[in-house]
Amino acid sequence: MKKEWPLWEVFVRSKNGLEHRHFGSLHAADAEMALENARDVYTRRNEGVSIWVVESKYITASNPEDHGELFEPAQDKVYRHPTFYNLPDEVKHM
Amino acid sequence: MSEKEVKNMEEIFEARIARDEKIEPKDWMPEKYRKTHIRQISQHAHSEVVGMLPEGNWITRAPSLRRKAALLAKVQDEAGHGLYLYSATETLGISREELYDQLHSGKAKYSSIFNYPSITWADIGAIGWLVDGAAIINQVALCGTSFGPYARAMVRICKEESFHQRQGYEIMLTLCNGTPEQKEMAQDALNRWWWPSLMMFGPRDEDSPHTAQSMKWKLKRKTNDELRQQFVDQTVPQADILGITIPDPDMTYNPETGHYEFGEIDWDEFWQVVKGHGPCNKERMEARVGAWERGSWVREAAMSYAEKQEKKKIAKAS
Ligand SMILES: [Fe+2]
Numbered sequence: 001m002k003k004e005w006p007l008w009e010v011f012v013r014s015k016n017g018l019e020h021r022h023f024g025s026l027h028a029a030d031a032e033m034a035l036e037n038a039r040d041v042y043t044r045r046n047e048g049v050s051i052w053v054v055e056s057k058y059i060t061a062s063n064p065e066d067h068g069e070l071f072e073p074a075q076d077k078v079y080r081h082p083t084f085y086n087l088p089d090e091v092k093h094m
Numbered sequence: 095m096s097e098k099e100v101k102n103m104e105e106i107f108e109a110r111i112a113r114d115e116k117i118e119p120k121d122w123m124p125e126k127y128r129k130t131h132i133r134q135i136s137q138h139a140h141s142e143v144v145g146m147l148p149e150g151n152w153i154t155r156a157p158s159l160r161r162k163a164a165l166l167a168k169v170q171d172e173a174g175h176g177l178y179l180y181s182a183t184e185t186l187g188i189s190r191e192e193l194y195d196q197l198h199s200g201k202a203k204y205s206s207i208f209n210y211p212s213i214t215w216a217d218i219g220a221i222g223w224l225v226d227g228a229a230i231i232n233q234v235a236l237c238g239t240s241f242g243p244y245a246r247a248m249v250r251i252c253k254e255e256s257f258h259q260r261q262g263y264e265i266m267l268t269l270c271n272g273t274p275e276q277k278e279m280a281q282d283a284l285n286r287w288w289w290p291s292l293m294m295f296g297p298r299d300e301d302s303p304h305t306a307q308s309m310k311w312k313l314k315r316k317t318n319d320e321l322r323q324q325f326v327d328q329t330v331p332q333a334d335i336l337g338i339t340i341p342d343p344d345m346t347y348n349p350e351t352g353h354y355e356f357g358e359i360d361w362d363e364f365w366q367v368v369k370g371h372g373p374c375n376k377e378r379m380e381a382r383v384g385a386w387e388r389g390s391w392v393r394e395a396a397m398s399y400a401e402k403q404e405k406k407k408i409a410k411a412s
């Protein structure tokens with residue numbers, strides 16, 4: 001029986017008020033070890049105040065090949081942006 | 095995909111890189127891009143990991159607690175660098191196990207500099223000053239490379255490296271301001287590490303056939319010779335401050351170009367070490383393979399413990 005330790009993705013909140021951000025990945029036998037390793041690998045210099053780890057296999061990612069289908073429809077919807085609307089300069093605070 | 099379609103995809107791909115767009119792991123990429131990156135990033139990872147060995151040699155014998163804590167932290171950083179880089183390589187579809195296998199079987203290379211022995215405490219100073227100094231020059235150039243995970247790893251690594259070089263230089267400075275014997279130790283370390291450090295930048299430009307391709311993919315921003323020159327120019331004045339002499343009788347400053355001109359590198363030695371005949375190639379591999387093999391029961395035990403816990407959790411829940 002020889003099994004590689006699974007891969008985990010590491011997310012770190014650098015300080016309160018900021019979101020967790022993807023920092024990288026690592027191998028660990030279980031969640032507890034993944035947290036400990038993440039602390040040693042990614043926060044040796046006060047880079048974080050909170051860590052999330054999630055086994056990589058649980059992440060569903062969009063496929064770059066679907067990029068057009070997924071993201072292009074947003075490109076011609078300029079009316080979703082405030083600059084689309086013409087107002088006279090006299091109107092303030094809007 | 096037909097040949098024509100592949101060619102078309104390749105053109106789009108090259109254009110993206112030329113526009114300074116990053117390539118991410120799941121994007122389409124030419125097979126050659128994938129292979130070259132697996133080779134280069136893993137080689138870089140192996141260098142970080144093997145690079146811990148010559149310095150690890152001195153942790154227990156560091157001359158003070160301050161030096162010991164710093165060296166320990168530096169070596170731990172190098173382990174971290176190895177891990178960032180292995181992770182980046184794995185995004186290209188190769189497993190960690192395969193990567194270790196390539197290192198252990200001798201199929202993969204690592205930086206030849208780590209095949210030289212660290213025989214005195216001054217070597218720890220020289221390694222930080224020269225070897226990390228040369229590594230920083232290479233790595234800064236890579237922060238803007240085209241493959242996203244590699245570029246991100248490089249940015250993290252560069253942030254951590256400057257302490258490495260400074261702690262090394264401080265060791266040299268202390269020795270050079272010490273007794274004549276201590277200063278002699280520093281000079282001796284410089285004598286032994288100087289030429290291998292220059293070799294870290296790789297063969298001369300005319301002997302490195304992949305430069306053009308690497309430039310296109312931003313795996314290189316400057317040629318080997320350009321980076322080597324940059325290293326020499328910044329290091330010679332640092333040696334002057336220490337009051338020790340670079341072991342190169344041909345070293346002269348050219349006021350017209352603003353560059354130092356240096357003597358011929360012993361390329362026979364370079365290729366000998368690359369081919370595995372350096373002073374410590376065998377010892378380094380034995381240490382790596384031994385650590386991997388001796389650790390195998392720990393990895394297996396941790397895995398079966400995790401599986402057992404998982405089963406218990408499921409049994410409890412049902
Ligand atoms: Fe490093």
Ligand SMILES: [Fe+2]
Pocket residue numbers: 172226229255258
């Ligand atoms: Fe370093």
